[in-house]
Structures are given as structure tokens and as C-alpha cells.
Amino acid sequence: MADKSVGTQSFATQETKSAGKKVRTAVIGCGMISNVYIDAMNRIPEFEIVGGCDIRKERLDWFTKKTGVTAVYEKWDDLLREVQPDAVVVATPNGVHMPASVAAAKAGCHVMTAKPMAMTPAECRQMIDASKKAGKLLAVGLQFRYRPATEMFVRARDAGDIGDIMYVKCHALRRRGIPNWGVFGQKELQGGGPLIDLGVHIMEAAHYCMGSPKPVAAVGNIWTYLGNKPCATECPWPNWDYQTYTVEDLAVGHIRFENGAILQIEASYAAHIERNRYNIQIMGSKGGFDWESSSLFTDRAGTMLTSTPAYTPDDQMITWFTAKMKNFVSGILHGTPLRAPGEAGMAIQKMLDGIYRSAANGGREVAID
Structure with a gap:
């Protein structure tokens, strides 16, 4: 069944209502x-920002300078005990999402965790269970479902213009964009490379557009051929840390769903292609959609038609983030359903995990529970 949580108006333009209430929020x-x-x-x-946590003093100094908040800590246990926030945002490397989120839930906090939700589906389950036991919300930062193209497609789908969705093709490809900062190349801290970093965005938007069907099987392959070598080409982000690079450069995956639909994804930090590509192509029994151009393809009155919007709302990162944080705070204060609850994050994690498990087994199909 299609998820009809997107109405005729973008959530980014809706106002949350409160009677002067503040949600005291810390950033981990x-x-x-x-x-x-x-x-x-x-x-x-x-929102009222009341505390910050990071293991690096220079980032805590930055946090205080940006927010004016002096309650900063190197350990989240100290933050949670002394500040006692109502909610936390977990914006750490992927490998820290689960322990930080579980600790926050046990301390009585609502949690917004960045994508991907965790390293494994089992970690996602621990996060969901901890929040449910505490009676608190767990939201996942899947902001691409707030983008105008996504909302436009969902409106067309719910209006009956798409019909049954049979096949979805996703691209999250950089020609040369291996991160030269952070720990993006370290599998033990991130869980993977471009698939779990870039592909997760496109995959979650595609799955949301499809109506969130249940995944049942995955096939995947991954390759590493540039990131583990010194940079030898002029590019926007040179001199990545090749000596600690243990993730893939290119991943290709194929997900089969319970309803018979298929999703294919390609994700790369370094693909020999003409240009960067971030797109979703959706093929249905009555119509199709190109996410990058917001084009709708249908047949009407004996004619094949291509429709594009005459107006597109603001489509910037800050707008998507503001929309998802509005949804989060409205869920806390007013019980508004979360557009990306923990269960949605775990569904995406199961697909990512399936592709990586298949790749580790020579590309053979694996079941998704």
C-alpha cells in the first residue's frame, strides 16, 4: 500500500503550532x-539548543562559537546526565549512531539520528527497541523524502497517474569525489563507502516513492580500484587518505520486493562517467517519472505526454533539513506522525546490508528478512 503521508502542500511550507513550548535539544x-x-x-x-558533545575539543569550541552554548562535553553520558535534554540529534560517524541513540533513549530523550540509521539491521532493532521502551520518538534523517521532486511524484502516484510501480533505477554517482576529510573511507567506522554514504539517500527516496514495499532479496557487487591508491588526477577533492581506505569505490545492487517490483542502484565515489549523477527513474504501468528533472511521462487522449513543473519550490539542503526537523519537533509536541521513523530507517538498512552480503558472497542472491 502506498504511503500517503505527503499531502498537496509541501511539509517544508507548513507551520508547526505550539504554545510557546521549547524542546531542549543537544547535538551529539x-x-x-x-x-x-x-x-x-x-x-x-x-527548538532550544542546550548542549553539544564531540571527542574533539576544536569541534566543541566551534559548537560554542556557533551556538553560544557553553555546555559541551567529550562524553555523551556526561551531557545526558548534566544537561538532561528533551531530545538529541546524533550526527556522528555511522558506527556511533547506535550506542549514542540507545544511550539517549535510556536517558529519556527523543532521538533524531543522521543517515544511515546504523551499521547493521540488528543495530537498528536495538535503537527502535530502546526508544519504544522509553516511550520516546526515534526519527531518521532521511531528508530526500522532503525534496520537491519526491513530493511531486507522491502526489502523482496518489492521483493514479503512475499505476503499479514495476521498476526503479537509481544513480548516486560521482565522477571523482572521494572524500578527503572525515572517516568516510574507513569501513570499521562507516560500514561501507558510496553505497551507504551516497546511495542511501537515493535508495530511501526511491523506496518512499514506491510506497515502502517489503524487500525480500538482494544481489550486489562492489569494487575498489582508486580510493586505495594515491590521488594521481586533478580533481575537486584530491589527496584522500588512501592508506586507510577500506571501502568500495563502486557498488551496484538489485533489490526484489514482495510485490514483484525491482529497484536497481548504482553508487560510486569515482566512476568514469561524463558527470555526477543523482537520479531516480520510476517506471509504472500507467506512467513514469524522472526525479532529476521532475518530469512525468504519461499517455493521455491518444498522445504520449511529458510534463514538467512550471514552478518548483525551494530545493536546497537547508530547506530539506528544516522540513524534517519541523516534522520531528511536531511529532514531539503534537503527536504528528514521523515521515521517517526508525522502522523506515531499518528497512533501508536491510537493503544496504543485503547488497553488501551478496557482494561478499560472489554476487549471489541473498534473502532479506
């Missing part, structure tokens, strides 16, 4: 992506 992990979360919360009057 003060790296690059926390900057966007902080900017988003600063746009929403219901």
Missing part, C-alpha cells in the same frame, strides 16, 4: 553535518 557529534542541523533548528522557534 559536532562535525560538518551538525552545522546544517543547527541551522535548521535555528529556523524553528520550538
Whole structure:
């Protein structure tokens, strides 16, 4: 059944309502992506940022300078005990999402965790169980479901313009974009490379567009051929740490769903292609959709038609982040259903895990429980 949580109006334009209530929120992990979360919360009057946590003193100094908040800690247990926030944003490397989120839930906090939800489906289950036991919300930062193209497609789908979705093809490809900062190349901290870093965005938006069918099987292959070598080509992000690079450069996956639909994904930090590509192509029995161009392909009155929007709402990262944080705070204060609850994050994690498990077994099909 299709998820009809997207109405005729973008959530990004809806106002949350409160009677002066504030959700006291702390940030665990003060790296690059926390900057966007902080900017988003600063746009929403219901949030009050009350503390920060990071193992690096320079990032704590940055956090205090940006927010004016001096309650900063190197250990999240100290933060949770002394600040006692209502909610936390977990913006750490992937391998820390689960322990930080579980600790926050046990301390009585609602949790927004960055994508991907965790390293494995089992970790996702621990996070979900901890939040349910505490009676608190667990949201996953899957912001691509707030993008205008995604919302446009869901409206067309729910209006009956697409019919049964049979096949979806996803691309998250950089010509040369191996991160030269952070720990993106370290499998033990991230769980994988471009598939779990870039592909997760496209995969979650595609799965959401499909109506979130149940995945049942996966086939995958991965290759490493550039990231584990010194940079030898002029490119935007040179001099990555090839000596610690243990993730893939290119991943290709194939997901089969319970309803018979198929999703194919390609993700790469370094693909020999003309240009970067981030796109979803959806093929249905009555119509199709190209996510990058927001084009709808249908037949009407004996004619094949291609429709594109005359107006597209603001499509910037800060807008998507603001929308998902509005949904989160509205869920806390008013019981608004989360557009990306923990269960949605775990479904995506199961697909990622299936592709990696298949790749580790020579590309043979594996079951997804």
C-alpha cells in the first residue's frame, strides 16, 4: 500500500503550532553535518539548543562559537546526565549512531539520528527497541523524502497517474569525489563507502516513492580500484587518505520486493562517467517519472505526454533539513506522525546490508528478512 503521508502542500511550507513550548535539544557529534542541523533548528522557534558533545575539543569550541552554548562535553553520558535534554540529534560517524541513540533513549530523550540509521539491521532493532521502551520518538534523517521532486511524484502516484510501480533505477554517482576529510573511507567506522554514504539517500527516496514495499532479496557487487591508491588526477577533492581506505569505490545492487517490483542502484565515489549523477527513474504501468528533472511521462487522449513543473519550490539542503526537523519537533509536541521513523530507517538498512552480503558472497542472491 502506498504511503500517503505527503499531502498537496509541501511539509517544508507548513507551520508547526505550539504554545510557546521549547524542546531542549543537544547535538551529539559536532562535525560538518551538525552545522546544517543547527541551522535548521535555528529556523524553528520550538527548538532550544542546550548542549553539544564531540571527542574533539576544536569541534566543541566551534559548537560554542556557533551556538553560544557553553555546555559541551567529550562524553555523551556526561551531557545526558548534566544537561538532561528533551531530545538529541546524533550526527556522528555511522558506527556511533547506535550506542549514542540507545544511550539517549535510556536517558529519556527523543532521538533524531543522521543517515544511515546504523551499521547493521540488528543495530537498528536495538535503537527502535530502546526508544519504544522509553516511550520516546526515534526519527531518521532521511531528508530526500522532503525534496520537491519526491513530493511531486507522491502526489502523482496518489492521483493514479503512475499505476503499479514495476521498476526503479537509481544513480548516486560521482565522477571523482572521494572524500578527503572525515572517516568516510574507513569501513570499521562507516560500514561501507558510496553505497551507504551516497546511495542511501537515493535508495530511501526511491523506496518512499514506491510506497515502502517489503524487500525480500538482494544481489550486489562492489569494487575498489582508486580510493586505495594515491590521488594521481586533478580533481575537486584530491589527496584522500588512501592508506586507510577500506571501502568500495563502486557498488551496484538489485533489490526484489514482495510485490514483484525491482529497484536497481548504482553508487560510486569515482566512476568514469561524463558527470555526477543523482537520479531516480520510476517506471509504472500507467506512467513514469524522472526525479532529476521532475518530469512525468504519461499517455493521455491518444498522445504520449511529458510534463514538467512550471514552478518548483525551494530545493536546497537547508530547506530539506528544516522540513524534517519541523516534522520531528511536531511529532514531539503534537503527536504528528514521523515521515521517517526508525522502522523506515531499518528497512533501508536491510537493503544496504543485503547488497553488501551478496557482494561478499560472489554476487549471489541473498534473502532479506
